[in-house]
Amino acid sequence: MTDTAGGKVIKPGGTIGVLGGGQLGRMLALAGRNMGYRFVTLDPTEDAPCGQVADEQIQANFDDVEAARKLAALSDVITYEFENVDAHVTSILMNESYVPQGSELLYTTQHRLREKKAIEAAGVPVAPYAEVKSAAELKEAVEKFGTPCVLKTATGGYDGKGQWVIRSIDEVEEAYDTLSRAKTELVLEQFIHFDKELSVIAARSPRGEVKAFPAAENIHVHNILHQSIVPARIPSDVQQEAEKLATRIAEGLGVIGLIAVELFLTKDGQLYVNELAPRPHNSGHYTMEACRTSQFEQHVRAICNLPLGSTELLSPVVMVNLLGEHIEPLNGLIDQPGFLEDTNLGVSAKVHLYGKKEAKEKRKMGHINLLTSDVQNALTWIERTRIWESK
Numbered sequence: 001m002t003d004t005a006g007g008k009v010i011k012p013g014g015t016i017g018v019l020g021g022g023q024l025g026r027m028l029a030l031a032g033r034n035m036g037y038r039f040v041t042l043d044p045t046e047d048a049p050c051g052q053v054a055d056e057q058i059q060a061n062f063d064d065v066e067a068a069r070k071l072a073a074l075s076d077v078i079t080y081e082f083e084n085v086d087a088h089v090t091s092i093l094m095n096e097s098y099v100p101q102g103s104e105l106l107y108t109t110q111h112r113l114r115e116k117k118a119i120e121a122a123g124v125p126v127a128p129y130a131e132v133k134s135a136a137e138l139k140e141a142v143e144k145f146g147t148p149c150v151l152k153t154a155t156g157g158y159d160g161k162g163q164w165v166i167r168s169i170d171e172v173e174e175a176y177d178t179l180s181r182a183k184t185e186l187v188l189e190q191f192i193h194f195d196k197e198l199s200v201i202a203a204r205s206p207r208g209e210v211k212a213f214p215a216a217e218n219i220h221v222h223n224i225l226h227q228s229i230v231p232a233r234i235p236s237d238v239q240q241e242a243e244k245l246a247t248r249i250a251e252g253l254g255v256i257g258l259i260a261v262e263l264f265l266t267k268d269g270q271l272y273v274n275e276l277a278p279r280p281h282n283s284g285h286y287t288m289e290a291c292r293t294s295q296f297e298q299h300v301r302a303i304c305n306l307p308l309g310s311t312e313l314l315s316p317v318v319m320v321n322l323l324g325e326h327i328e329p330l331n332g333l334i335d336q337p338g339f340l341e342d343t344n345l346g347v348s349a350k351v352h353l354y355g356k357k358e359a360k361e362k363r364k365m366g367h368i369n370l371l372t373s374d375v376q377n378a379l380t381w382i383e384r385t386r387i388w389e390s391k
Helices: 023-034 065-074 087-096 104-109 112-121 135-145 169-182 236-252 295-303 324-331 375-385
Strands: 002-004 007-009 015-019 038-043 056-059 077-080 129-132 149-153 163-166 186-190 194-204 210-212 216-221 224-230 257-266 271-277 317-323 347-353 364-372
Touching: 015 023, 015 065, 023 038, 023 295, 038 065, 056 065, 065 087, 077 295, 104 112, 112 129, 112 186, 112 236, 112 271, 129 135, 135 149, 135 169, 135 186, 149 169, 163 169, 169 186, 194 236, 194 271, 194 295, 210 236, 224 375, 236 257, 236 271, 257 295, 317 324, 317 375, 324 364, 347 375, 364 375
Parallel strands: 015 038, 015 077, 038 056
Antiparallel strands: 002 007, 129 186, 149 163, 149 186, 194 210, 194 216, 194 257, 216 224, 224 317, 257 271, 317 364, 347 364
16 A cells, blocks of 8 residues: 555555445456455355455454454455445444545435435536425425325335335325335435436546546336446437536545446436446446446546546447346356357347356346447347346
8 A cells, every 4th residue: 555645545466345245346356356456345145246256255244343343454445335334334444444435425325315415516407306204295295296206215225115106196195104114214306207317437536537437328127227228329418418417426526436327318308317326336337348447447446546447438238137037048048159149130248147146036146248339239139039028
């Protein structure tokens, strides 16, 4: 570790601690190993995906103080692969190790209301919203925004959990009673009739360097990301504006590492930020083969304060997720001629599996990056394989 005017530099050979042992940590470790770093991860799951490729896994709950201290003692720098990190553990890690991402960004992005206010403070538009503390306040806000609108818990929601799409004023009481059981604040968002869902992954280092990857066009099924299409099928000025907004957020929030910025694009070309994730993101997996630098290498570069890599897109690409129900049909095709290299369509398939033992329905088990000269050919490839018919 060395100190420069731009902050600490963790050089190759150092040890990166990862709080969380899932697939994001796994891919982070695989990228960092190629750069010469060692890895230790903390996760309660035996033989966790990240633990399989790390130098060591500390098997313990995320609120285990002694385990956190052990992670701190073994690491030159610590990062996390999910947002809902225990506040007390974060404090210990901050005091006893080096956590360049800090706790302030976690504090902000763990809570939808704080996050929205921070985005607005950075000069970036969000969908109209209102905090609601009672069924009466919810009814008043629904009458103001109109239906449909979306009631969400301020904390804890992901992949569609912790939210209720209110389609009628008659649902107000039930929606409030159901989500208020989470014992957290509730926020009502005006429904944005979007044309496309987009995301941009941006990186910022302690020395202040910022770079954004090309915007991805995202398609969700059952509130879980299904496909990311790059280049996004949007005008170039919208692409540039999306990357500009992500850069503004990274700078305004003092991000260290990656920030994933999810956006709605309306038919009239207006962009609204939906939510943030201060880590590598599912919609950035396309970068692994399609960009000069992957999101995972970029995150390592950022937290270690190395110069950021080029975000240049080398090939059009479609990333498609593999859930538990897709593994059996995948296994039936993966060794067939033309599956990995379809010369007729001009599509090259790169399969990434996460090492999870049990293929549960709707559980993210892996993804495929489809490299092509034309994203429509990749979409045709997805349809022809019929792997995702059961999604």
